Amino acid sequence: MARLPATQRGAIWRFFGLLPLLFLLAGCEALLPEPEAPEVRVTSIAVESLRLDEQRYRVGLNLRNPNPYPLNVGRLRFTLALEGTDLFEGVGAEDLRLPAGGDDDFEVILSSDAVRAVTLIGGWLGGDREAFDYGIHGDARLSGWGLTLPFESRGRVELRRD
Numbered sequence: 001m002a003r004l005p006a007t008q009r010g011a012i013w014r015f016f017g018l019l020p021l022l023f024l025l026a027g028c029e030a031l032l033p034e035p036e037a038p039e040v041r042v043t044s045i046a047v048e049s050l051r052l053d054e055q056r057y058r059v060g061l062n063l064r065n066p067n068p069y070p071l072n073v074g075r076l077r078f079t080l081a082l083e084g085t086d087l088f089e090g091v092g093a094e095d096l097r098l099p100a101g102g103d104d105d106f107e108v109i110l111s112s113d114a115v116r117a118v119t120l121i122g123g124w125l126g127g128d129r130e131a132f133d134y135g136i137h138g139d140a141r142l143s144g145w146g147l148t149l150p151f152e153s154r155g156r157v158e159l160r161r162d
Helices: 006-031 114-125
Strands: 039-050 055-064 071-082 085-092 096-098 103-112 131-142 147-160
Touching: 039 071, 039 131, 055 071, 055 085, 055 096, 085 103, 096 103
Parallel strands: 039 147
Antiparallel strands: 039 055, 055 103, 071 085, 071 096, 071 131, 131 147
């Protein structure tokens, strides 16, 4: 039986010596618990423009990471309801990095057709209301995890006249 030269034997031993380390590193992500979805809150709604066929609003959102490790949110897709009426659908927060236990604010511009918004916004424009109950639900796609996690929250938000 022919023996391998010393340089080849050394390379083989180094490879097999590193192999357990590679398996250990690959398994580290598997040791982390599956992440919880970011918590999403509506922080503000302001009118951008009002036309008969379409209204545009600037919506402030706050995302909080409840996990003990950072999350990269690749995409946030959501439906926003005011007073129980679905008014907006949107996509935002592309490539947003949330630190462990931290949060971040950002804004999106959303449109709504006049038919759905006229009763709610009409009362607000007339001065009858300053704040609305909201519900937001959707999903957050996490970069690096290959996961899409659902979220849902409710609260109260003031409409601003900027």
